[in-house]
Amino acid sequence: MDKKKNRNRKLLEKLLDREWEKLNKERIYLPTLNSEELKQKIKRKIESKKTKQFYIGKSLRIAASIIVISSLSTFLYYIYSPKPVTEVQAPINEQIVEIYARPGTRKKIVLPDGTRVHLNNASTLRFPKEFGKVSRLVELDGEAFFDVKRDINYPFVVNSNGLSTRVLGTSFNICSYPGENTVVTVETGKVSVKPTEFPQKQVFLTPGKQAIYDANNDTVARRNADITEYLAWRYRILNFNNITLGEAAKKMERWYNVKILFEDEKLKNDIIQGSYKNERLENVLKSFEFIHKLKVQMKENNEVIVISN
Incomplete structure (x- = not known):
């Protein structure tokens, strides 16, 4: 009987070592515990259970050990494996506000976060009544100047004609009328600009710089710009x-x-x-x-x- 117990214990330890090695290869990290110490505690716990002399068949005992070890592997993987980080817009009040400046008119708007917007003629701005907990997202058809209230925790994002403009707190102008190139001109701060379908084409703009997005070819060109020329419409x-x-x-x-x-x-x-x-x-x-x-x-x-x- 002792020989059988020794063989079973060795087999169990072998199985445990194999599963443990599999976890290490899959880069499952145990951030608050010493992994070797934890493995030894598990072995001791299993061994102490075995001293209760449950007389079951060798095959059933081995099968039960495998189930325990596999369950342990799955549990450790679920608890300690790094989880992918996905940016998801938190559920908010879905009521959308739409402001339209008819041809020949202009409008000034204060958004829920305090950002100030000058909306040019024949332009539409859409934004939620309340911003979410991930970002401050608005949509623009036409032209607008944004003076964004700074908030490093919640980026301000403008989607316009296939182009995404992302800032934390700055002032810039976007001209994006249907059938025309989208032009982003920066007055202050730093701005990230990228096509929504081709984010790898992202460019960064600083004061006095401008991005021209050609939606037909999905190209973004960056150049110097005379700010006063592109902001003159405000005056x-x-x-x-x-x-x-x-x-x-x-x-x-x-x-x-x-x-x-x-x-x-x-x-x-x-x-x-x-x-x-x-x-x-x-x-x-x-x-x-x-x-x-x-x-x-x-x-x-x-x-x-x-x-x-």
């Missing part, structure tokens, strides 16, 4: 800095709530330059006629027709 300054007449027409449609038509589509490719502060539409069009040798007709239904001389 009711309409800038045309060496852009095509077609691009200028889109700006003017949003700015003045009109529809601009071209008698000759080739005119859209003409390059124009100019700056207008609080100017009426009529005055801007007159300057176009004088500087660029164009003829412009205004209709009663808010339509403007551009005609070549």
Whole structure:
């Protein structure tokens, strides 16, 4: 009987050593206990149970030992293995607030965290009535300037036309109208910009830097920028800095709530330059006629027709 007990004990120890080695190979860490000491305690505990002389068959005894060891391995793996960290938006009040600035209008908004937003014309901002416990997420269609209240624990994230802009506390401008490149310009602080589908293309921006995202090719270009040019709209300054007449027409449609038509589509490719502060539409069009040798007709239904001389 003693010989059988010794053989069974040796077999049990062998099985325990094998399972323990498997845990070590799988990098299961026991942060608060000495692993060797714990293994010896388990052996002693099993051995003390065996002294109670439960007379069961050798096969059943071995099977029971294997079950105990396997259960121990599973338990230790579950308790001590490193868990993957996943960023999940905590459940919050799902009520979404949507603010729309119609063409020809602008709005100032204070978000639930105290962040201040200047919303440009023909733009929409969506945000939850209450921010979650992981991040402060908003969505933008159009153009807005953000003066973000700093909070290192809860990043501020703006999703716009496939681009994610992430900050902790800074001020920056995003221009992201449908069908156009998304442009992010930083005034203060540091900003992370990345396509939502290609996060590996992430770039970082500091004051005076700008990112241009081309959604068609999923490319992000970084360059220096004249901040005053891209923030001028906040002060009711309409800038045309060496852009095509077609691009200028889109700006003017949003700015003045009109529809601009071209008698000759080739005119859209003409390059124009100019700056207008609080100017009426009529005055801007007159300057176009004088500087660029164009003829412009205004209709009663808010339509403007551009005609070549």
